[in-house]
Amino acid sequence: MRIDKAETAKNGSADAAKPARGHVHEHVLSYMRRGLMVGAFLPGQVMSLRKLAAGFGTSPMPVREVLSRLVAANALEETKGGSVRVPRLGPEKLSDLFAVREMLEGMATELAAKKATPALISQLTAINKQLLVAIDKRDILNCLSYNQKFHFTVYEAADSEVLMPLIESLWLQFGPTMYMSLLIPSMPWNASDHEDILAALKDGNAAAAKKGIVHDIRTTCKALLSVAGSQGIELPFAQGPELQFDY
Amino acid sequence: MRIDKAETAKNGSADAAKPARGHVHEHVLSYMRRGLMVGAFLPGQVMSLRKLAAGFGTSPMPVREVLSRLVAANALEETKGGSVRVPRLGPEKLSDLFAVREMLEGMATELAAKKATPALISQLTAINKQLLVAIDKRDILNCLSYNQKFHFTVYEAADSEVLMPLIESLWLQFGPTMYMSLLIPSMPWNASDHEDILAALKDGNAAAAKKGIVHDIRTTCKALLSVAGSQGIELPFAQGPELQFDY
């Protein structure tokens, strides 16, 4: 897809199909955030400003802003040449990342448990049911989506404007690696801890809920490290799949 | 200071005094990061793209990128109109912020204590001595500078690429409020916990070091909340002082 100069330059004429009124970068940002968490971009992949812009059908400007923000959130890193790419996470950084996850997400879960409502619990139950379906179908995209939705729904209930952005930053960082690891046959797919978390939330047992999340995170980390250690996680694709999933 | 069209447009001619070779935004970013931590910008202050650019003697472009990144780091917030400003922190957000600080910086200190070298300890001792001088002279800028340098030197020793950016994000968030509070006469200035931390590091006592940092953070939080609660923290300046300090 290419940018047609004649169309973009005189966008003031016709082209009523342009609802984007000065908030193009928001759309690009949310797309890329979701894409990072769900496997649209792979570790090591370099992001070309112009190519991405062409893909979105915009000028490079909004994409520049978005990439800047993602670099600031440590979701992307800049190369020596000024390009940005999806970071490759080594074992040390991966365990660092997950140790901080345990801390932050454990704290958020504890807070959330103290404010949990029946509505929240039924919502989480529904999400988890959809997650189980995705796991059963071995549908990576929806698996990642619903797992993310489950966790973030819990954390959202903590109602902390400070914790949430930090947690999001962490998820953006390990998202691409997580996707890669799910492609490896030996990687275990399970959401068994979610049941315990739900039970703890029903009981209003904050400590147990926290313990459940921490265990979930620790299990994921171990699985990730084992597949990252055995084989070098190097896959044949240069680009992830189309970003289409029903969440 | 204004941008002279004739000079900037044809920068390829003479003007050998332009070391900035495609890394202008880096300079702007580090300046603004430090400025936020040290009181060059005040809570509620709106940042004008063009005015800032004129102040830096550049086009608005590098400033746009920097402001974007600071928004992404939650150091600045965007208004409804698309402008960005320094956030005003309410008591709830302030205590949220400091609760997370305790967690993250406590963890970093624990890690640092396990890797502490004599060189680090003597370095910290020197910084703390300078901090005490700044406190004695009631020099706000250097007080904030050296306090920040003390803390960050500890955290840097933890050697975690994950923790450090998160902690920096937190400091950028409470920096302006911290500066404001130091202007209030009733605000206590002390670094008494730093001695305990140094002692704990010398002993290789990670738990004690962590406890020291947590106590330091908690004390700061209480002081901040008390002055924020009593008076509404509203100061006569529209802009902070010039950014000049010898750190």
Next chain:
DNA sequence: GATCTCATATTGTGATCATAAATGAGTTTC
């Protein structure tokens, strides 16, 4: 005297351009 209205100035946003660095392919050389 306070409020509303409207003209003006200022703002951010996206597009485009110029430039220099970096990348990569192609060729040459040892």
Next chain:
DNA sequence: GAAACTCATTTATGATCACAATATGAGATC
């Protein structure tokens, strides 16, 4: 045959422009 060099393409970057939305301030009205 492998290493190194050259050149063309692609890259990000900063500056500038056009436009729409917002904020500002003066003037008129109640």
